[in-house]
Each structure stands twice: as C-alpha cells, then as structure tokens.
Amino acid sequence: MPKAMAHWLMKSEPDVYGIDHLEREGTTLWDGIRNYQARNYMRTMAIGDRAFFYHSNAKPPGIIGLMQVVETGLVDPSQFDPASKYFDGASKPEAPRWDCVRLGFLERFDALLSLDQLRQEFSAEDLPVVRQGNRLSILPVSEASAQKLLALLKLA
DNA sequence: GCCAACGTTGGC
C-alpha cells in the first residue's frame, strides 16, 4: 500500500506572499525559511503532500487555501543572494544550509477559516497553530485534523 | 504600537 499523503500548515503574510500570488503564479518556491525546525519539516515532505495556506499577520489571520507539494529537496537560492533579506553568509554553496520545496496551487477557499474559529474547533494538541505564541511557520497537521479542516472549509 | 513567546548569539 502506498504511504498516505501527509498534511501541513504553512504560514505566509498576505502582504508579502499570499494566496493571490500563488493562484496567479501556479507554483512557488517556498524560500526564505531560516528556522531549523521548519526546514527539517520541509525535508520530510513528499511530492503529493498537501499544505494548508495560512495567512499570518492578516486581519483576521487564518486558513485561506490549499497547496500541494510538487518538488522537494531544492536548494534555497536566496541564501546565496547578497541582495536578499534571507542572505546567509555562513552558508557555502558546497554545503547549503537551507533548502526548500516547491508548492502548487490547489484551491482557494470561499471564506477564510479564522484563527478564532480554529481555536473553537481544535485544541492546541490537535492543531498546534492555535497554541498561543506559536511562531513556527511550518507545522504538521494530523490526518484527523486535516479531514476536519477540509470539512469545515468546504462548508463555509 | 505593544508585548508574549521563543530561537539565536556570544561572552564567559
């Protein structure tokens, strides 16, 4: 039996890169991740995995769309670009410190599922993004929570 | 604009 696809939650600020940008471009390199835990989660992603697109620093913040992993194990080019805010002088091309994945647009939901609503429906154990102070921009979503999220998002 | 949470850095 094939391994079941995993689900993720990935944050981005809509003013910087939101669901509108992704819908327009079709796919995007999820670059600029400079947190080891988030990077390590990306390393465990497989092609076909799905990710909920979460708008952070938005009014209100919440889940707005669905993406699919289309390419894995890519070197993040911004770490070598001195003009980039994500430039990392300590990372060497022969041993890149940061990598990323490519994500494809799947769906934009009719209504955003706000953080307030998420807090009503999920505990911090079931969906870590609702935990106060959680700054990690990439989080795993359990299969049960993913199915519940999809049901809630389709209902809206 | 404030500030809680928390990862990272650097002195020792």
Next chain:
DNA sequence: GCCAACGTTGGC
C-alpha cells in the same frame, strides 16, 4: 555548556 541579551514572529 550556561545563560543573559537580543532579535523576530505574529496576535492583539
């Protein structure tokens, strides 16, 4: 290896 200082995230 400890931990204080610092910087960043991101909700409010």
